[in-house]
Amino acid sequence: MDAYSPSIETDLRAQATAILRSLVGRDDADFHEGQYEAIEALVAGGRRALVVQRTGWGKSAVYFVASLLLRARGAGPTLIVSPLLALMRDQVAAASRAGVRAEAINSANALDWEQIAQKLANDELDVLLVSPERLNNPVFRDTQLPALVERMGLLVIDEAHCISDWGHDFRPDYRRIKDLITALPRTIPVLATTATANERVVHDVQEQLAVGGADVFTLRGSLARESLRLGVLRLPSPRTQFAWLLTHLNDFHGSGIIYTLTVSAAEDITRLLSEAGHKVLAYSGRTDTEERHRAETALKNNEVKALVATSALGMGFDKPDLGFVVHVGAPSSPVAYYQQVGRAGRGSINADVLLLPGTEDREIWRYFATSSMPDEERAHAVLQELGAAAGPMSVPALESRVNIRRTPLELLLKVLAVDGAVERVSGGWIRTGNPWYYDAERYTRVAAARMAEQTAMIDYENSRGCRMEFLAKALDDPAAAPCGKCDNCAGVWFSDEIQDSAKDSAQTALGRVGALLEARRMYPGGMEKLGVPLKGKIKQELQAADGRALARLTDLGWGGRLRALLENSDEPDAPIAKPMLDACVKVLSEWKWETRPVAVVSMPSRKRPQLVGSFAHGISEIGRLPYLGQLEYRGGGPRGDSGGNSAFRLAAVWDQFVVPAEMAERLAGAPGPILLIDDLADSRWSLTEAARVLRAAGAPGVLPFVLAQAG
Structure with missing residues (x-):
């Protein structure tokens, strides 16, 4: 590296400032504290750098300016590893405004990959954005990445806390980046950026950046957000949470985000608010790519009051004037919570942030805490x-x-x-x-850390001190100090009053019944390897029709009662309660079947025979449908443990149900479909196999009807 003189530094700063002003579209723009120092470390020093700065500080400006400066000096394109489609779209748009030729390769633009690869080969790109998963795509990894590594001018790892086991949003594919860094020549600068890293995560990322003995330049600023007004409101139930939203959503200025912990909650809240006249859209892992894009655009253009979202709308969504963030249910750590509320108030003086803790938060946390551990x-x-x-x-x-x-x-x-x-x-x-x-020690440590984070989140909810100071301390911010505006510093700024009409609407929404139970149409592949002679499409004359469930186990209304009934091993088997049976009758009354069922058959049950039997008898009596009895098990019935994948679940129940002779006689002349009763539909293969034997015995159709649908 040539000696670096003050005159060269002056020239570099002037060039960097000119690019920054083009990026933001203002002739008077200048760097925030630390931005130019990070750019200088990358461009002049060729160093590896970690930037930990709050959302809105301008981390993307650092790597876009550095990219153009390096390109002007003959360097190759920048590779940015970025975790979310929303983030990529924003980054590509921001790059084009600054004259940066940027493209993204991700699951949403597969038709453009060949064209983008050609641009890369022709040196017509300054920046290429990829997801961490793309690093393990065989074509990209084996044919495109090696050539890119040889020419790369800068590697950027956005949302770098994802590298770390200790990060709140650890992703296995991010761990590949260490191998990528190892493969780079020491002369190639590397930049890692994040807004949510405590000291443990910082040290972990520093170690990974330092592979090969490189020195790491770390820039860490204050993470407290002066624009945010934080608060916590405890409400006793999902019903009161829903009702509070109905009463007070319009109290919030501008447009914002309502976060939930589950897809079902996002969909239920969206439906409730929409029916009350609020312009809201759901956003979750169940939302397809195009719908997500439309929802993001609608929020950015203030065409909706809010997106009701899971963590699928997390890192990377950029709307500087976002007015509020409300959480219905708490994330499992203060750091994850800070990351999500950091979406608000980036370009405005004030934004409101309110947490409505849920009664089922810990149960949901417990599930996700170990989902990434093998x-x-x-x-x-x-x-x-x-x-x-x-x-x-x-x-x-x-x-x-x-x-x-x-x-x-x-x-x-x-x-x-x-x-x-x-x-x-x-x-x-x-x-x-x-x-x-199996690194048992590592996974034990990670599990213990997750539990500690959950305890810290409960502490945040119950804290009587400054809430922003609490979050900043959770991030080990040395500048943590009271904010003077949260509900604990300045007094409660939100109302806890709920209109009676809102309570009624919430009760109606939570009391809504009926979930579609889609029939299986295809057998899973590879069944012959499990000794089952099935493949391809299920013969139409042996298929079940689409059925119904009273509710999904994840629903906020009946879902909670069904979880308590079906997932609690200490709950004794008992006949179905009248309110639940009445709700099932309501499902039947709203079922738009082509042909009304003519009889009832029940599934055999080892765990809950009283529940299933009384459910079937109750429907038979109320619907005035003859009860034909229950199917029988062949031998010992289904084999193996519950759970597992589709192929094994089908193999466990294949040829294990028998139609009793008396039932078969009555099925042969049935003038319409049979209502097939059970308590829980999980994989749906038991119902599919039962429908097959019923239809083979003469039933003209089978309509599955269960209390609960898993998932």
Whole structure:
């Protein structure tokens, strides 16, 4: 590196300032404290840098300005690893405003990949944005990434806390970045940025940036957000939370985000508020890509009052004038909470942030706390099958050999891949020659940290001190100080009054019944490997019709009561309660079937025979439908444990149900479909197999009807 003189520094700063002003569209713009120092470290020093600054500070300005300065000096394009589509769209748009030629490769623009690759080959791109998952795409990893590494001018890791086990949003694919850094020449600068990192995460990221002995320049600023007015309002139930939103949503200035912990809650709240005349849209993992984009645009243009969102709308959504953030249910850590509320007040003087803790928060936290940790027995089962395979194995093929559901299996493969035990190639996954061991100590430490974070979140809810100071301290911010405006510093700024009409509307919404139970149409692949002679489409004459459930277990209304009934092992088996039976009758009254059922049949039940039997008898009597009895088990009935993936679930119930002779006689002449009763539909294969034997015995149709649908 040539000696760096003051005159060169003056010239660099002038060039950087000119690019910044083009980026923001203002001739008087200047750098925030620390921005130019980070740019100088990258461009003049070729260093590795970690920038921890609050949302809105201008971290993206650092890497866009640095990219253009490096390009002007003959460097290759910048690679930005970015976690979310919303973030990529905003970054590409911001780059174009500054004259930065930027493109993104992600799941939403597959048709553009070839064109983008050609631009990259022609040196017509200054910045390429990719998701961390793209680093393990065989085509990108093996054909495009090596050439890019050779030419890369700058590597940027956005939302760098995702690298760390201790980060609130750890992602297995982010751990690949350490390998990417290792492969880079020491002369290539690297920038990692985040707004949500405590000291433990900072040290973890620093260690990963320092691989190969590189020195790391760390810039850390105050993380407190002066524009935010924080508050916590405890309400006794989902009903009162819903009613409070109905009463007070319009009290908030501008447009904002209402966060929920589950998809069902987001959809329920959206429906409730929409029916009351509020312009809101749902945003979750169930929302398809185009709908997400439209929802983001609607919020940015203030065409809606709020998006009702899960954490799917988290990092990267950029709306400087976002007026409020309300949480119905608390995230599992103060750091995760800070990250989400940081969406508000970025470009305005004031924004309101209110937390409505939920009664079921801890139960939801418990589920997600371990979802990214591999199970040792299952991991070894996957490795054994891949090791024995003659070639690459697809996920569906692997499902037929290991009893793991699709989503957990894909996550487990990611974890094993970043550990170097497996590799994704064209055609599927293969076992590498690298040894793998279960790092029990590491996972125990991570689990303990997650529990500590949950306790800290409860402490935040109950704190009588300054709420912003609490969050800043959770991030180990040395500048943490009282904000003077939260509900504890300045007094309660929100009303807890709820209109009676809102209570009634909330009760009606939570009392709403009926969830579609979609029938299975196709058998899972690989069944022959499990000794089951099934494949392809289920014959139409043996299919069940779409059915109904009283509610999903994740619903806020009946879902809670059904969880208490069906998931509590200490709950004794008992006949169905009258209010629940009445709700089921309401589902039947709203069911728009093509042909009314003519009889009732129940599933055999080992765990809850009284519940299922009384449910079937009750529907039979109220609906004046003859009860034909229950199906019988063949031998010992379904094999294996509950749970597992689709192929194993089907194999467990295949040919295990029998239609009694007396029932078969009555089915043969039935003039219409049979109502098939059960307590819980999870994989739906029990109902599918029961429908097959009923239809084979002569039933002209089968309508499944259950109390609860899992998921």
